[in-house]
Amino acid sequence: MAVGIIGYGAHIPRRRIKVEEIAKVWGADAPSFKKGLELLQKSVPALDEDTITLSVEAARNALARAGIDPKDIGAVYIGSESHPYAVKPSGTTVAEAIGATPDCHCADFEFACKAGSEGMFVAYGLVKAGLIKYGLGVGADTSQGAPGDALEYSAAAGAAAFIMGADDNLMIATIDETYAFMTDTPDFWRREHQFYPSHGGRFTGEPAYFRTVTGAVTGLLDKTGLKPGDFKYAVFHQPNGKFPKRAAKLLGFSFEQIEVGRLVPLLGNTYSGSSPLGLTAVLDVADPGDRILMCSYGSGAGSDVFVFTVGDRVRKAREMAPKTRWLLDENVKYVEYGEYAKLRRKIRLAEK
Amino acid sequence: MPPARSWRTYPQGYMLEAARCKKCGKTFFPPRLVCNKCQGREFERFNMQRTGKVVTHTVIRTPSDEFSGEAPFAVGVIEMDDGPRLTSQIVDVSFDEVKIGMPVKLEFRRLSSEGDAGIINYGHKAVPART
CATH class of the missing domain: 3.40.47.10 (Thiolase/Chalcone synthase)
Incomplete structure (x- = not known):
C-alpha cells in the first residue's frame, strides 16, 4: 500500500x-x-x-x-x-x-x-x-x-x-522511505517563560546543523541505496541562505536540485515551516515521476528525512x-x- | 469575552456556519430559529464559502479598549457570496484601497484576547481577494 x-x-x-x-x-x-x-x-x-x-x-x-x-x-x-x-x-x-x-x-x-x-x-x-x-x-x-x-x-x-x-x-506524492537522526546537541534553546531564544553562536554550524543534516541524509542514502543524482529536487532546512547550500555541497547535491525549494532569501527562516514550505514550492512545479528528498533540522538536535515520488495528480x-x-x-x-x-x-x- | 460565550459561537466563528430556510431558501448568518421571510422553522445548516464583497466600510480610529492596540483599522459590512451579510475588520490593505464592491476573502485570524493570561478568541477577518 x-x-x-x-x-x-x-x-x-x-x-x-x-x-x-x-x-x-x-x-x-x-x-x-x-x-x-x-x-x-x-x-x-x-x-x-x-x-x-x-x-x-x-x-x-x-x-x-x-x-x-x-x-x-x-x-x-x-x-x-x-x-x-x-x-x-x-x-x-x-x-x-x-x-x-x-x-x-x-x-x-x-x-x-x-x-x-x-x-x-x-x-x-x-x-x-x-x-x-x-x-x-x-x-x-x-x-x-x-x-x-x-x-x-x-x-x-x-x-x-x-x-x-x-x-x-x-x-500527489508517495512517501517511499523515511529516516531520522538524533543526538543531544545544545545549539539553540528557549527556557520556560523566556521571550527570546538563545543559541550557541558558531556552535550551531558544524557540530549541530551540518553534522545532523549530513548524518541524516547519509543514513537515508545508505538505507535506500539511492544517490544524490537520483533526486530531481532536494529541500534542506534553511535557517539562512548559506546553510542549505553548504549542506547540499557536502552531500553531493547540486545547486539546481535545491534552488526551487530554497525560499529563505525572500522568506526568512520559518522554523517548523521551513523545509515543509520548501517542499510545497517543489510540489508546485514538480513533474510526475520526479523524486524529492526533504531533510528537516531541529536544534537540540535532529533531522527527519523523507523520500517522495511525485504522482500524476500533482x-x-x-x-x-x-x-x-x-x-x-x-x-x-x-x-x-x-x-x-x-x-x-x-x-x-x-x-x- | 468569557470562554463559554466564545465557545458557543465556534461553529459560526470558526466554520462560518449559516442556516438556509427549508421552506423559502433564505439564508441567515448567524442561524436563527424562525425565518423572517416565511416564518419557517426548519433550517439546513451549511458552512459558507469564505468569499464575498464589501457593501460599505469605515475606519475606526478610536476603538474600545479591547482593540486599542490595533487602531486605526478598517471595518466593513461584507456580503458573502452565499447571501448573508456580516461585519468584519478588513485587514492587510491600505485604507484608500478599500472600495465598495471590492472582492474579499475571509481569513482565520485572532479577534481578541483576554489580556496576556486569558483566552484568545479566533474568527475571521476580510482580506482583499487576489487571484
Missing part, C-alpha cells in the same frame, strides 16, 4: 521587512549580513496572525487540494516552537476550524525547527499502520529573534500543511490552491522597523 501526500498547502503572512531596515537600527553592516547569511528580507506576521491562524489557512489549502471530507481526517498534528498557549493545544483549534472534530486524534509537537516534519512523520506512520484514513501534519511558526541578535534578521513566519493518505487516485492538485512562490512574491507589503517592533510585540506597553 502506497502512502503519501494527498493534499498540501502553504500560507505566508503578507508583510516583509528588509535586512537593511533591521541593520540600520542596530548599526550593523547590511551588505555583510546579506552576503554572510544570503538573506534579503523576511516575513512578518500581523498582530492577529499566530501559529494557529497560519496553520488553519495552510490546512484549508491542503484540504482544497485533497478534496476530501475533513471528517475523514483521523489525526491533526501541529508542529511549532511558537504555539500561542503554553497549556492548550493549537491542534484542537485547527481541527475545529477545518471541521475535523470530534473523531480525531490531536497533538502539538515541539522540537525547535523540526516540529513540522515530526507531525508529517507521525501522520504518515498512522496512515501506513492502518489506524487512520487520513492524517494532517502542519509545520508553522511565528518565530522571535532577540532585538539586534543575528537571529532577528532571519526569524520569520509561515506554515505548510500536508494531508497523508493511501488513496491511489488522490496521490498537476491538477496544484491548481486548486495558491502556489507558494505566489504567496512569497505577490501582494507583499514592506514595513519599517517601528511597525515591525509593534507587530512582533517588542514594545513594552503600559499596564492596564
Whole structure:
C-alpha cells in the first residue's frame, strides 16, 4: 500500500521587512549580513496572525487540494516552537476550524525547527499502520529573534500543511522511505517563560546543523541505496541562505536540485515551516515521476528525512490552491522597523 | 469575552456556519430559529464559502479598549457570496484601497484576547481577494 501526500498547502503572512531596515537600527553592516547569511528580507506576521491562524489557512489549502471530507481526517498534528498557549493545544483549534472534530486524534509537537516534519512523520506512520484514513501534519511558526541578535534578521513566519493518505487516485506524492537522526546537541534553546531564544553562536554550524543534516541524509542514502543524482529536487532546512547550500555541497547535491525549494532569501527562516514550505514550492512545479528528498533540522538536535515520488495528480492538485512562490512574491507589503517592533510585540506597553 | 460565550459561537466563528430556510431558501448568518421571510422553522445548516464583497466600510480610529492596540483599522459590512451579510475588520490593505464592491476573502485570524493570561478568541477577518 502506497502512502503519501494527498493534499498540501502553504500560507505566508503578507508583510516583509528588509535586512537593511533591521541593520540600520542596530548599526550593523547590511551588505555583510546579506552576503554572510544570503538573506534579503523576511516575513512578518500581523498582530492577529499566530501559529494557529497560519496553520488553519495552510490546512484549508491542503484540504482544497485533497478534496476530501475533513471528517475523514483521523489525526491533526501541529508542529511549532511558537504555539500561542503554553497549556492548550493549537491542534484542537485547527481541527475545529477545518471541521475535523470530534473523531480525531490531536497533538502539538515541539522540537525547535523540526516540529513540522515530526507531525508529517507521525501522520504518515498512522496512515501506513492502518489506524487512520487520513492524517494532517502542519509545520508553522511565528518565530522571535532577540532585538539586534543575528537571529532577528532571519526569524520569520509561515506554515505548510500536508494531508497523508493511501488513496491511489488522490496521490500527489508517495512517501517511499523515511529516516531520522538524533543526538543531544545544545545549539539553540528557549527556557520556560523566556521571550527570546538563545543559541550557541558558531556552535550551531558544524557540530549541530551540518553534522545532523549530513548524518541524516547519509543514513537515508545508505538505507535506500539511492544517490544524490537520483533526486530531481532536494529541500534542506534553511535557517539562512548559506546553510542549505553548504549542506547540499557536502552531500553531493547540486545547486539546481535545491534552488526551487530554497525560499529563505525572500522568506526568512520559518522554523517548523521551513523545509515543509520548501517542499510545497517543489510540489508546485514538480513533474510526475520526479523524486524529492526533504531533510528537516531541529536544534537540540535532529533531522527527519523523507523520500517522495511525485504522482500524476500533482498537476491538477496544484491548481486548486495558491502556489507558494505566489504567496512569497505577490501582494507583499514592506514595513519599517517601528511597525515591525509593534507587530512582533517588542514594545513594552503600559499596564492596564 | 468569557470562554463559554466564545465557545458557543465556534461553529459560526470558526466554520462560518449559516442556516438556509427549508421552506423559502433564505439564508441567515448567524442561524436563527424562525425565518423572517416565511416564518419557517426548519433550517439546513451549511458552512459558507469564505468569499464575498464589501457593501460599505469605515475606519475606526478610536476603538474600545479591547482593540486599542490595533487602531486605526478598517471595518466593513461584507456580503458573502452565499447571501448573508456580516461585519468584519478588513485587514492587510491600505485604507484608500478599500472600495465598495471590492472582492474579499475571509481569513482565520485572532479577534481578541483576554489580556496576556486569558483566552484568545479566533474568527475571521476580510482580506482583499487576489487571484
